[in-house]
Amino acid sequence: MLNYFIKRLLGMLPTLLIVAILVFLFVHMLPGDPARLLAGPNADNTVVAMVRHQLGLDLPLPQQFWHYLVRLVQGDFGQSMASQRPVSQEIASRFMPTLLLTLTSMAWSCLFGLVIGIASAVWRNRWPDKLGMIIAVSGISFPAFALGILLMQIFSVQLGWLPTVGADGWRNYILPSLTLGASVAAVMARFTRASFIEVLGEDYMRTARAKGLSARKVIFKHGLRNALIPVITMMGLQFGLLLGGAIVVEVVFNWPGLGRLLIDSVESRDYPVIQALVLLFSCEFIVINLVVDLLYAWVNPTIRYR
Structure with missing residues (x-):
């Protein structure tokens, strides 16, 4: 396992070099001086x-x-052209709001998606399955910016329950996290359902039921662990997308995170900040993929890496 981990870390270097070259060329192609x-x-x-x-x-x-x-x-990521501060300080001041928002969105969306996916698979073609898939399709189909504006209109403007902008307290995280995690929960539900249906048809599941084990033990002890292997892959990719793709949500809610910083940097042609942010997002995807591979061995002990 350790040798595999070291090899993967060393394998990150050529990828990051290619990303650095592409990002450098891209930002210099942006219009404007x-x-x-x-x-x-x-x-x-x-x-x-x-x-x-x-x-x-x-x-x-x-x-x-x-x-x-x-x-x-x-x-050294250089100095911001706009603020004249080191880029590392600019990113550090915006990183935690984006990370906390991403973790909050990922936590509820994974839990919600897993519950709906498992319920849809267990009660396949019955009303829980139909209701769950209607919710999932709605979550995928509704654009994030439209959902964010709708939630603000209902819960902030009309009801006055929740704040609309800023990241001052836990209440500020509710609407952005719901907006950001809606599509992830929908994808999780559909993916979990498909994976669980495939696992429920395996021979060892029929054998467990034939032994007289309870439905709960069959589903959660024998089925869940095997069904989670492809789901973990999707969870890792979705987490990377959330962490690097919260730009729209951060703009809608004026969230003081990396997405908002990237938009501001593009508008001001702040080359060092743009390059550092895109490189950071790329590095996050690589690290998340590595963590996902290591989680395979934890979920299924029969998997070994060399």
């Missing part, structure tokens, strides 16, 4: 040229990338 934005609309060409030189944007692209890569290896 960050030097002009920072200098202001009334600045003349001389001032704009001075700002561009201070930012190093007057250097050839290969030289800019080399400087960026050297700083990256040293753990």
Whole structure:
């Protein structure tokens, strides 16, 4: 297991290098001149040229990338063009709200999705199954921004129960987490249902029922562990999508997280922040996939890695 873990960590390096190259080229293809934005609309060409030189944007692209890569290896993500603060500080100040929002959304959506998926599989083609799949299809079909606006209109504007913006307390997490986790819960329910139906048809499940074991023991002791293996893969991917894809929800609720920071950075052409955020999101996906692979061995002890 340890050798497998080390090999996977070393295998991350080429992937991160490719991502760094693609991100660097992408951000430099964005329209607009960050030097002009920072200098202001009334600045003349001389001032704009001075700002561009201070930012190093007057250097050839290969030289800019080399400087960026050297700083990256040293753990230096550069300085934000907009705030003049280190990029690491900008990201650190926004990371926890996004992480907590993602964990909250993932917790309730996984629990809700698993319950609906198992119930739909056990009572297949009966009313719990039909009701659960109607809820799942609704969750997938409803856009996140529309759901967020609808929840704000009902629970904040009309009823006045919950706040609409900010991350000051636990009540602020309710509406954003419901908006962010709705599609994940729907996907979890459908995926769990399909996996559980396949497991319920296996020979060892019929043998367990023939031995006179209770339905609860058959489902949760013999079926759940095997059904969770493909579900864990999907959970890991969904967690990565939530962590890196909460942009729409953070914009709707004006959430002080990484998604909001990315939007602001794109608008101001803040190259260092954009590059660091996209690289961080890519690294998160790689680490999550590694954690998912290790969870396989915990869920099913017969799985071994070399």
